[in-house]
Amino acid sequence: MNLALWIAAGLLAAVALTGGISKTFIPKDTLAAHNGGGWTADRSVTFVRTLGLVELLAAAGLILPAAVGVAPVLVPVTAVCWTLLMIGAMITHGRRGELAFVPLNLVYLLLAVVVAWGRFGPGSFTG
Template sequence: MDVGLWIAGGLLALVALAGGISKTFVPKEKLAAHRGGEWTRNAAAGFVRTLGVLELLAAAGLILPALTGIAPVLVPITAACWVGLMVGAMITHLRYDGGWKFAIGNLVWLAVAVFVLWGRLGPQPFTT
């Protein structure tokens, strides 16, 4: 179980890192030109960049507290925040033609985050 939770947390961290890097460092116009990025046309550049920074923080929050042993309770808290982010992402993607495909992907990552949240608060918490 612990290995599965580490793998799930690591995958979520990689997804958060990739999304965070793109939203933080790629111009919004370039994001808007790609399938799935249409929503950025209607969003302020600062909002897109802020989401990117939050995703970078999520990547760190899913891994670093557990690795360092400093405030490991932040791992399930970060997973809970990721659930909220994925709900917002699903709502946003469903507003666009063909966005249901991206919303399904968001739903998958939401389920992985729920698994991490449940596992780290329940059967396999990190000991402090």
């Protein structure tokens, strides 16, 4: 169980890191031109960059607290927050008619739910 939760958290952290880097460092116009990035055209640069920073923090929050043994409860808390972020992503893509991205966001959401459930429950770091 522990290994599966680490793998799920690692996958989510990789997704968050990739998204965070792109939203933080790639120009908004470039993001808007790519498939699935059209939503950025409707948002301010500040919003997109802030979302990128939130994703970078999520990547760190899914791995670092448990890896260094400091406040490991932040791992499932981050997973819950990632779940909320994915709900927002699904709503955004759905409203824009980018329905191909909704199932992918749903997979990320389900992984986050598994991490949150596992780390709050049977695979917690405190037990």
